[in-house]
Every structure is written in C-alpha cells, then in structure tokens.
Amino acid sequence: MSGEDCDVDRGDNDGQKSDKMFTLKKWNAVAMWSWDVECDTCAICRVQVMDACLRCQGESKKDSYGKQDCVVVWGECNHSFHFCCMSLWVKQNNRCPLCQQEWSIQRMGK
Amino acid sequence: MMSLKPRNVDFQETWANLKETVAGVVGLRAVERAVWNTRFSDVYALCVAHPEPLADRLYDETRNFLEEHVSGLLQRVRGTAPLENNDHNDGLLTRYVTAWREYSQGVAYLNSLYSYLNLQHIKRQKVSDAEIIYGSAATACSPDQDSRQLEVGELGLVIWERVLITPLASALTGRIVSALSEARSHPPDPTSADILRQAIHSTVDVQAFRVRAPLALYQQLVLEPYLSAASGHHAQFAAELLHHGDISHYMKHVLEGLEREIALGGRFLHASSTEAVRACYERAAVAAHLPALHAETERLLREACDDGPRADQRRSDLKRMYALLKPLACAGALRPLVEQAHAQAARDGRALLAAPHARDEAHIHFVNSMLALHGKYSKLFGEVFDGAQAFIGALDKACSEVVNGRAAEAGAASRAPELLARYCDALLRRRGAGAEQEADDKLAGAIVVFKYVCDKDVFQKYYARALARRLIHQLSASMEQEESMINRLKAACGYEFTNKLHRMFTDVTVSADLNAKFQQHLRENNLSTNTGFFIQVLQAGAWPLGGAMAPLAPPAQLERPARLFEAFYRASFSGRRLAWLHHLCTGELRTRYTTRVYHISATTPQCALLLCFETVDSAPARELRESLQLAGDAWPRHVRPLLDAGLLLASGDGEGSAPDSGDDDGPHGTLTLNLNFSCKRTKVRLTCANAPAQQGGSGGGGASGEGNEVTHCDDDRKMYLQAALVRIMKQRKVLRHTELIQEVVSQARGSFAPSVAMIKKCIEALIDKQYLERAPGTLDTYSYLA
Numbered sequence: 006m007s008g009e010d011c012d013v014d015r016g017d018n019d020g021q022k023s024d025k026m027f028t029l030k031k032w033n034a035v036a037m038w039s040w041d042v043e044c045d046t047c048a049i050c051r052v053q054v055m056d057a058c059l060r061c062q063g064e065s066k067k068d069s070y071g072k073q074d075c076v077v078v079w080g081e082c083n084h085s086f087h088f089c090c091m092s093l094w095v096k097q098n099n100r101c102p103l104c105q106q107e108w109s110i111q112r113m114g115k
Numbered sequence: 116m117m118s119l120k121p122r123n124v125d126f127q128e129t130w131a132n133l134k135e136t137v138a139g140v141v142g143l144r145a146v147e148r149a150v151w152n153t154r155f156s157d158v159y160a161l162c163v164a165h166p167e168p169l170a171d172r173l174y175d176e177t178r179n180f181l182e183e184h185v186s187g188l189l190q191r192v193r194g195t196a197p198l199e200n201n202d203h204n205d206g207l208l209t210r211y212v213t214a215w216r217e218y219s220q221g222v223a224y225l226n227s228l229y230s231y232l233n234l235q236h237i238k239r240q241k242v243s244d245a246e247i248i249y250g251s252a253a254t255a256c257s258p259d260q261d262s263r264q265l266e267v268g269e270l271g272l273v274i275w276e277r278v279l280i281t282p283l284a285s286a287l288t289g290r291i292v293s294a295l296s297e298a299r300s301h302p303p304d305p306t307s308a309d310i311l312r313q314a315i316h317s318t319v320d321v322q323a324f325r326v327r328a329p330l331a332l333y334q335q336l337v338l339e340p341y342l343s344a345a346s347g348h349h350a351q352f353a354a355e356l357l358h359h360g361d362i363s364h365y366m367k368h369v370l371e372g373l374e375r376e377i378a379l380g381g382r383f384l385h386a387s388s389t390e391a392v393r394a395c396y397e398r399a400a401v402a403a404h405l406p407a408l409h410a411e412t413e414r415l416l417r418e419a420c421d422d423g424p425r426a427d428q429r430r431s432d433l434k435r436m437y438a439l440l441k442p443l444a445c446a447g448a449l450r451p452l453v454e455q456a457h458a459q460a461a462r463d464g465r466a467l468l469a470a471p472h473a474r475d476e477a478h479i480h481f482v483n484s485m486l487a488l489h490g491k492y493s494k495l496f497g498e499v500f501d502g503a504q505a506f507i508g509a510l511d512k513a514c515s516e517v518v519n520g521r522a523a524e525a526g527a528a529s530r531a532p533e534l535l536a537r538y539c540d541a542l543l544r545r546r547g548a549g550a551e552q553e554a555d556d557k558l559a560g561a562i563v564v565f566k567y568v569c570d571k572d573v574f575q576k577y578y579a580r581a582l583a584r585r586l587i588h589q590l591s592a593s594m595e596q597e598e599s600m601i602n603r604l605k606a607a608c609g610y611e612f613t614n615k616l617h618r619m620f621t622d623v624t625v626s627a628d629l630n631a632k633f634q635q636h637l638r639e640n641n642l643s644t645n646t647g648f649f650i651q652v653l654q655a656g657a658w659p660l661g662g663a664m665a666p667l668a669p670p671a672q673l674e675r676p677a678r679l680f681e682a683f684y685r686a687s688f689s690g691r692r693l694a695w696l697h698h699l700c701t702g703e704l705r706t707r708y709t710t711r712v713y714h715i716s717a718t719t720p721q722c723a724l725l726l727c728f729e730t731v732d733s734a735p736a737r738e739l740r741e742s743l744q745l746a747g748d749a750w751p752r753h754v755r756p757l758l759d760a761g762l763l764l765a766s767g768d769g770e771g772s773a774p775d776s777g778d779d780d781g782p783h784g785t786l787t788l789n790l791n792f793s794c795k796r797t798k799v800r801l802t803c804a805n806a807p808a809q810q811g812g813s814g815g816g817g818a819s820g821e822g823n824e825v826t827h828c829d830d831d832r833k834m835y836l837q838a839a840l841v842r843i844m845k846q847r848k849v850l851r852h853t854e855l856i857q858e859v860v861s862q863a864r865g866s867f868a869p870s871v872a873m874i875k876k877c878i879e880a881l882i883d884k885q886y887l888e889r890a891p892g893t894l895d896t897y898s899y900l901a
C-alpha cells in the first residue's frame with residue numbers, strides 16, 4: 006500500500022531554485038470520511054449512522070462487511086437516517102420521525 | 116424293524132430290559148447298536164402304548180433309577196475322608212470330577228435314547244420360555260420342581276444337583292476356594308488345574324439349560340465364596356504393600372496384582388466373571404486406600420513437573436495412579452487428582468509469570484510463559500492421563516486463571532489483553548527479512564493464548580489501535596499476514612468481533628484504488644499536485660482514532676493537493692464529508708540551506724511550520740502559532756520534536772513553547788531556523804507526542820492510553836448485546852426472560868462475559884425503541900416487533 010508509484014521525483018529541478026529553503030517531496034495524507042449529516046445517530050435505531058443499523062448488525066452477514074448495503078438517506082427536510090430503518094418506517098407512517106413532514110427522499114449516500 | 120403301530124405293552128417286562136440298557140448308558144459301558152435300536156423302539160412303544168400311554172410311568176421309573184444311581188455316585192465321591200477339613204488335595208475334587216465326567220456324558224447319551232419321549236411327550240407340556248420368564252411366580256421360581264416333567268437329559272442334571280451336589284456343596288466350595296487361593300501363589304500342575312477347572316465349570320453346566328439365572332449355582336457355590344475370600348486376601352496384600360513401601364511401591368505392585376488376579380480368573384472361572392473379579396480387587400486393594408493415594412497426588416504432580424531426577428519416575432507413578440483411580444471415577448476417586456492437576460498447573464503458571472524479565476519485554480515474557488505452560492501440561496496430561504477430558508478441562512481452567520490473573524488483585528483489570536495485543540503488534544511490524552515463517556508460528560501461538568483471554572473485546576480495542584498505527588504509517592510486515600491474523604481472530608471469535616478490523620483493512624485496500632483513480636483523474640484533466648501525494652481515506656467509526664483533528668491552516672504547498680483531492684472525492688461519492696487528520700499525515704521535506712541535503716519526515720503541522728521559514732529566518736512563536744491556527748496543546752506537541760532535533764532554535768524568553776508553560780496566551784519566545792543544522796544521518800524522522808488519551812487522538816505511535824480501553828468497551832458491549840438480542844428475538848419471535856438471558860450469554864461468551872444487569876438494561880432499551888414488547892398478559896415473556 007505504499008505510494009511509491011505516485012511519488013513524482015522532481016530531483017532534477019532541485020539545483021535551479023537555490024533560493025528555496027525546503028522542497029516538499031511528498032505528502033502522505035490521511036483523511037476520514039463520514040456521512041454529511043446533522044446528527045451522527047439514526048433516530049430510528051439509535052445507532053451511529055456510520056455503523057450498520059441494528060437490524061443489519063443482527064444479521065451478521067458472513068462476508069460482506071455490512072457497510073455497503075446499509076447507507077444513509079436524506080429527506081427533503083434534511084433529516085437523515087439509515088436507509089434500512091427508513092424503508093421500514095415509511096411502511097407504517099410516511100412522515101419524518103423527527104419533524105413530521107411528509108417524507109420524500111432528497112438523496113442517498115454513496 | 117421297528118413297528119410304529121400302537122400296541123399293548125407289558126410295562127414291567129419292557130422297563131426291566133430298558134433299565135438294564137439305561138444303566139449301561141449312564142455308566143458309559145458299551146451298548147451294542149442292535150440293543151440301542153431295540154431300546155429306542157421300546158421308549159417309543161411305551162409312549163404310544165394302547166389303550167393307556169405309559170409315558171408318565173416311564174418318566175417316573177427313569178427318575179427313580181437316576182436318583183438311585185446318583186445316590187450310588189455320591190457314596191463313591193464322598194469316600195471316607197472327613198468333609199470338613201477343606202483340604203483340596205484330599206481327592207474329593209478328583210473323585211467328583213471323575214464321576215461328573217462319566218455321568219454328564221452318560222446322561223447326554225440317555226437323552227438321545229429317550230428322544231421320542233423328549234420330543235413328543237415332554238416338549239408338548241413344557242412350559243414355554245416366555246412363561247418361565249414372564250409367567251406366574253410359582254412357575255418362574257421352580258423350573259426344576261418335581262411336578263413338572265423335564266427332558267431326560269435335563270432331569271439327569273437336576274437330579275445330580277439335588278442328590279449329589281447339595282450334600283457336598285460346602286465341601287466342594289471349601290476345596291475349590293482353597294485350591295484357587297493356592298493357585299494364586301503356586302500355579303497347580305496341569306492335571307490338578309484341569310480337575311479344578313472342570314469342578315468349577317460343572318456348576319455352570321449343571322444349570323446351563325435353565326432360561327432364568329443359569330449361573331445361579333456357579334455364583335452361589337464358586338464365585339461369591341471365592342470373591343469373599345479373595346477380598347480378604349487383597350485387603351491384606353494392599354495393607355502390607357503400604358506398610359512396607361512408599362506409594363510408588365504400592366501402586367506398582369497393586370497393578371501387577373490386578374493383572375495376576377484377572378489372569379487367574381480367566382484361567383479358572385467362567386468368562387462372565389472378569390468384571391466381578393476386577394471390581395472385587397479394586398474395592399479391596401484400591402478403594403480402601405483412597406485417602407493414602409489422594410494424600411500423595413500433590414507431591415507426585417509437583418515432582419513430575421519439576422526437572423528433578425525423579426521426574427520420570429513420578430510420571431510413571433501418575434500413570435499408575437490414573438490407571439488405579441479411573442475405574443473408581445464414578446465414586447469421585449479421580450476428583451482430588453483432577454483438582455491437584457489444576458492446582459499444579461495454575462501454581463506453575465503463576466511462577467512462570469512471576470519470573471524476572473526485562474520490563475520492555477513483558478509482552479514476550481507473558482505469551483512465552485503461557486505457551487510454555489500450555490505446552491508442558493498438554494504433553495504431560497496427554498502422556499500420564501491419556502489426555503482424558505477431565506484433565507484437559509483442568510488445564511483449560513488453570514490457563515484461563517493464570518492468563519487473566521484474577522488472583523493478584525480482586526477487581527483490578529487483567530493485563531492479558533494489552534500484553535497479548537502488544538505481542539501481536541511486534542510480530543506484525545516490519546522486520547528483518549526471512550522471519551516470516553517464524554512470525555507466523557508465533558502468531559498461531561498467540562491465538563492459543565487468546566482463547567483463554569476473558570475480556571476478548573478489550574483485547575480487540577488494543578489490537579485495533581495497534582492495527583490502525585501499522586496501517587496508517589505503513590508499518591506492517593505483510594498485508595497477507597495482517598489479513599490472515601484477522602481471519603484467525605474471526606475463526607476464534609466470530610464475525611462481530613473482527614468486523615471493525617475488517618473494515619479498517621478494507622479501507623486500506625480501497626484507498627490504494629482511490630489513489631490510482633485520483634492520479635488518472637489528474638492526468639486526464641492536465642492537473643498536477645506539484646508534489647508527491649498519497650492519501651488514505653478512512654471511514655469514521657471503524658478506526659479507533661477519536662476526534663482530535665487539530666484544525667490547521669495548511670501552507671500553499673499542501674493546500675493545492677488537498678483541494679484537488681476534495682473536489683475529486685466529492686464528485687466520486689455523494690453525501691460524504693471529508694476531514695483531514697493532520698496529526699496523522701506526514702510530509703517529506705528536503706533541506707536546501709544545509710551543506711548536506713537532509714530528508715525530513717514530519718507531521719503536516721511540523722512541515723507547515725518549517726515552510727514558514729521560506730521567507731524569514733526567525734519569527735515570534737505566537738505569530739507562527741496564529742498563522743497555522745494550531746490551538747491548545749497541539750502547538751507544543753508538534754514544536755517540541757523540532758526543537759529537540761535542532762532544526763529550530765528557541766530564543767528570547769526561552770522555551771516559550773515548552774509543554775509545561777501552561778500559559779493561555781501561548782508562547783512568548785522567538786523561533787529561529789537553525790541554518791547550521793547538522794546531523795549524522797541524512798534521514799530525520801520527526802514524530803509528535805500523543806494527544807492525551809481522553810481525546811482519543813493517539814493514532815500516532817507510541818504507547819496508548821491504558822485503562823481507557825476497559826471503560827470504552829462498555830458502550831460497545833451494550834451495542835453488541837442489543838444486536839444479539841434483536842438477532843435472537845427475530846428468529847424466536849417469543850421468548851421467556853430466562854431463556855433470552857441464557858441465549859445472549861452463550862452468544863456473547865466468545866468475546867466477554869456480560870452481566871445480567873447489563874443485559875436487562877439492553878432489553879429495556881430495545882423495548883423503548885419498540886423492537887421488543889412484553890407479551891400481553893405475561894410478566895416474563897418478550898415478543899419481537901417486526
């Protein structure tokens with residue numbers, strides 16, 4: 006997993022710009038992604054949206070790592086939930102559990 | 116030729132002739148074939164006689180004759196010697212066996228001579244087997260009573276028993292028992308042995324036709340009296356062994372005695388008696404001395420386990436002790452041995468752990484000690500106790516106690532999870548070439564120890580932190596090895612246990628792909644980051660990195676690749692937010708102002724700080740801090756290593772950046788780039804101290820915050836229990852409280868031992884969240900809400 010292949014060596018240029026004090030050769034960056042949500046916790050199952058919902062965790066799927074199938078969904082009201090949790094919820098009540106607005110999907114996590 | 120037609124028969128005359136032949140047959144005298152045939156017909160003629168069949172009369176007369184004959188034999192057998200002295204060499208047994216051989220053979224012939232009577236007359240009225248077994252008590256108890264007719268051969272045997280054996284019973288028993296006792300120490304000559312064996316087996320043969328209790332006579336006359344005499348002998352034998360020697364001496368000879376006894380029984384007694392002989396011996400010679408045996412178990416185990424000169428001898432002793440105690444296991448005879456085996460292993464294990472060792476090698480010492488303990492006792496118990504389940508269990512219990520170190524301080528957390536995780540970390544880090552196989556074997560050993568760790572979830576936390584470090588800083592020796600270790604843990608503990616480890620591992624794989632796509636994206640759009648760039652994108656929640664993401668205003672050199680990547684990432688995914696973990700990023704700088712070129716590897720904030728000196732040689736520390744927006748303790752943590760390495764110099768009111776300045780206004784001093792920097796090595800690697808543990812940002816190497824993992828686990832345990840409860844209830848729909856608790860405990864056992872109180876809390880939480888409800892009309896039953 007080393008990034009040697011992306012390391013573009015500019016060693017040849019080093020001699021010309023002698024006024025510089027440092028040359029930045031490479032940057033190994035680390036970033037963390039999370040769903041862009043107002044609240045980290047799904048209000049329906051009260052599990053962090055970054056984790057699979059309670060039902061998906063219960064399934065203990067052997068080889069999928071539980072993540073891909075359990076994405077986040079945003080409503081027009083901008084409230085977000087596990088997609089699994091919301092799909093079960095709307096079968097009984099087509100309103101957002103947090104603001105009671107009519108539920109309609111604004112976007113899905115990918 | 117024999118006529119088949121019924122006719123008048125003169126009983127007196129026919130019987131007189133028949134009787135003469137019967138006497139000849141029973142006395143084993145030669146009978147001519149013609150005479151035999153005639154008498155055979157006579158039996159038939161009497162049975163079918165007209166007008167009145169004479170079979171009953173024939174039967175009665177035959178019985179009278181046999182009784183008289185056996186009475187005569189009794190006199191012959193009894194002889195003149197006194198019966199009471201029980202001298203087995205007085206000839207009684209020989210005379211008895213001689214008479215028995217002749218008579219039993221004769222009666223067998225007689226039975227064929229009376230074939231017709233047996234078949235046509237007796238069989239018809241013979242009580243069926245079923246009736247004998249299940250019928251009325253009267254029939255069942257007296258199959259040989261006179262009122263019922265028997266086949267003539269059987270009749271002969273019954274008469275022998277009643278007329279000859281009964282009066283001689285105690286004389287026979289006395290002689291048989293005394294002969295057997297003597298045979299134990301002085302094997303008899305073949306003839307005497309033969310006489311003894313036949314005498315014994317005659318008591319079996321005489322009742323062999325009986326359906327019920329065919330061995331009753333044998334048991335009464337031979338087996339029981341023999342065993343009761345033997346028992347006294349064995350008791351004395353064992354007592355003398357214990358009196359004259361130590362326990363080793365006793366066990367060795369008692370086992371030899373058992374073999375002798377079984378062999379003796381096999382030679383003379385009925386085959387069915389082996390178990391009775393063995394049980395009698397074990398009762399008298401072993402069971403009676405259990406306290407003496409049990410008293411030595413601790414010493415024998417101890418001496419078998421040290422490396423002293425007696426260890427071999429003691430292993431043989433233990434093998435014998437196990438052989439002696441095992442048959443008495445159902446009476447609990449093995450329990451003290453099992454308990455001592457457990458105590459010995461536990462004692463030894465604690466001693467191994469307490470042995471002196473280098474402080475920084477505590478993890479190696481811990482795992483090696485546990486493997487030594489496990490290996491030593493698996494081998495020992497396999498060898499001396501046949502690997503019996505009870506002893507494997509005792510070893511497991513001992514290992515588990517030692518590993519988790521409960522004894523030391525009640526309530527204190529065991530160090531096992533941390534030490535074991537450290538051990539794995541050391542093995543999985545990059546190292547000298549050629550050690551791959553060795554590391555693999557050691558990792559397999561770590562799994563052996565892992566299985567004994569109680570708080571597996573605490574281990575998981577430590578392991579996850581170390582794994583995060585290895586993955587982020589690319590310190591792993593091999594990704595195959597990383598993956599295979601995660602799979603080993605999964606095999607030992609299940610999917611939930613390794614779920615997050617798998618997710619971390621997947622992130623690294625996905626990142627490699629992402630970098631390739633990003634570089635392609637740059638090429639296709641004629642863009643450049645102007646510097647080497649590699650990124651790892653981690654998913655929040657899976658990595659034990661906490662939230663300490665120090666805000667930073669990165670310099671232009673870093674700003675550009677960051678913005679390019681963010682744009683690329685936003686276009687590739689949707690609904691995601693990206694945060695830079697600057698304290699985990701590293702930059703590689705090359706110095707241009709020094710006589711030698713130095714390669715400096717440093718965190719992003721450190722790189723940013725150095726890059727500030729592109730335009731100035733020195734600047735006020737406070738100004739630098741503000742321009743980088745490095746807040747709070749992040750400033751001294753990043754600056755200190757630069758000062759220590761000599762790249763920067765602090766002046767003015769000196770160490771304004773010292774971590775202990777405790778000054779909210781920030782540093783007051785001035786930082787200057789050391790233009791005369793020099794170092795022996797051309798590669799300079801700068802690290803930064805960990806953020807305090809409660810901030811959770813300790814991904815950057817070095818020791819992690821200890822003790823934190825334990826409390827951190829509580830939330831995860833609740834999460835785990837709730838998922839398990841949902842899984843169980845989804846499958847079972849309706850379940851009683853106690854059953855539900857049991858199921859959850861058994862599912863969680865793989866990673867920790869949950870308290871009932873915690874499970875109850877989780878059930879309440881699920882009822883709140885409307886996953887479960889109390890089943891209507893019940894107090895202790897839950898049902899699942901889909």
Ligand SMILES: [Zn+2]
Nearest residue numbers: 047050087090
């Ligand atoms: Zn949810």
Ligand SMILES: [Zn+2]
Nearest residue numbers: 058061075089
């Ligand atoms: Zn789900």
Ligand SMILES: [Zn+2]
Nearest residue numbers: 082084101104
């Ligand atoms: Zn809403």
